[in-house]
Amino acid sequence: QVQLVQSGAEVKKPGASVRVSCKASGFTLSSYGISWVRQAPGQGLEWMGWISASANNTYYAEDLQDRVTMTTDTSTSTAYMELRGLRSGDTAVYYCARDGVAVAGYFDYWGQGTLVTVSS
């Protein structure tokens, strides 16, 4: 069955970077894209960006594009999201989600979420 399993919770200081992983199983990662979505405590869903696993094409949300990098490793079926220059407003649960191979798509499977806490 399709599964996306994310890395564990992180606590970071302001200004630091965080990298979250998302290991895919039950499907061929290179045939899909992966989007990252975050949710601040008690808030709604915010799309962060998309990566095509086959071509490493990316498209980032405009307000994050200077701080975020998404990559994939098809040999291990793992996607990664790195966010730099962390600030308190980046405290959130970060989700990876299976997306289409083209940038415009919806999310049919989700990871379990990774809580990133930014605190001094």
Next chain:
Amino acid sequence: DIQMTQSPTTLSASVGDRVTITCRASQSISYWLAWYQQKPGKAPKLLIYKASTLESGVPSRFSGSGSGTEYTLTISSLQPDDFATYYCQQYYSYSKTFGQGTKVEIK
């Protein structure tokens, strides 16, 4: 970015009620709309894509409709498992956006 506005923000209903949630886009999104259900502490779950196509395994009491800028999610007979927060999401543009969510509460 395309703005997505859901209404209402909160909805109080009873088991068995027919429930309708509306999602309005700031420009036409040509059916490229998905609906998700999220329960506390859990990842969202896809219910409907392309405005009206039911995802496999989703109960038939859920349905979606709409076109252009206005879309609706309907639950024909609310069940105890349906109390949750619902989000719409457009994928017409490369920069995808969600509505702010509608919380369906027990009346």
